[in-house]
Amino acid sequence: MKIACVGGGPASLYFSILMKLQDPSHDITVHERNPAGSTYGWGVTYWAGLLDKLREGDPVSALAVRENSVCWNDGVAHVGDRTTVHPGDEGFGIGRRRMLDLLAERARSLGVRVEYEREITPDELPDADLVVAGDGVNSALRERHADHFGTETAVGSNYYVWLGTTRVFDSFTFSFVETDRGWVWCYAYRFGDDHSTLVVECSPETWTGLGLDAASEADGLALLEKLFADLLDGHGLIGRAQPDGAAQWLTFRTLTNRTWHRGNLVLLGDAAHTTHYSIGAGTTLALEDAIALARALKGHADLETALDAYGRERRAELLPVQSAARHSAQWYENLPRYIRLPPAQMFALLGQRHSPLLPYVPPQLYYRIDRAAGRLEVLRRFKRWLGPKVARSVQARSHR
């Protein structure tokens, strides 16, 4: 089979590896528009379950990912000058560039052609039996047929910026800082021996109130360094300088598609779906797409049937994750509801931000129910049963 993957992100690269392992005679090219080693973003998080899946798919790249990752065991939240520690929150971080390099190296070693500085436009799709659109959230290949794919986008209200720092955090760290224009917060985690990443977020009112909308990148970073001075402990923030000096503040676009293929063109990873960054799952989901697509192609001789089965399987699996991501984003949009709670309660509810029930129950009552549910299985089941029902009925009312 001749396969062309458009985009050299984690989804395309991992898919090319799995397909070569399935059948070394597949002729596979990955086309990436950027030069080798240049990529957006800093470090990404993942959890132990992903390593198990990668080991199943390709033990060699799983080992490389694990060996190049760092691990933490605790969560810490700073709210103003109060600190709460939550032991046992295990997670992993890996530099995005490091991950792409090692996946590209593995793909090449199996005979995949990885071509950099090669932008593919929808008008000149490569001649192949299968064209994989792994070209990210702004996928030009998808946008050309947005009606066919049934693309829908919901834009979050808060502004965020993805930054790096040389401050190395031992724990997954949240920090909430109050300004006279509202709260600014970040979460930060380490992704290598000498770097961590921070995602900073605030409401649109705070963003404009602090002048971050008009500030150059350098001025914006200087302001954030001042706000997060205690957290950064003397280290600076590193942005991604734009040619015009503008900062990379964005609002998050949650993207869904009704169908994931059109003829021999199939969507993969962020081109097919996005989930809010606060659940730290986009890369994991992109890799899981690659696994599901490779499996569907192995299980069905007919391409159309395989692509159909892949899309159906993944869309169903994504439903609870998309719901969790939506509620997590809303939790931050409703921050004033939670931020003045006693620290232990605030941190507990931060950990529960994916819950569909939380937005509809007074936070302190929810906290008490959750504590009790932690001890009583029957209550926990009641909470799980009630949550989606309350969320559905409130959403139905708000759509009337």
Ligand SMILES: Cc1cc2nc3c(=O)[nH]c(=O)nc-3n(C[C@H](O)[C@H](O)[C@H](O)COP(=O)(O)OP(=O)(O)OC[C@H]3O[C@@H](n4cnc5c(N)ncnc54)[C@H](O)[C@@H]3O)c2cc1C
């Ligand atoms: C602030 C933030 C924090 C995040 N944190 C995490 C995290 O902690 N954990 C996590 O799992 N995920 C995280 N994510 C999400 C994660 O980055 C993405 O979900 C993931 O990179 C998707 O992989 P992909 O391969 O589908 O697409 P991408 O990684 O976006 O790769 C697409 C590639 O296609 C290339 N391309 C685009 N168009 C063309 C074209 N026409 N021709 C050739 N090449 C093209 C691009 O240059 C790019 O290299 C975060 C995202 C954001 C915004």
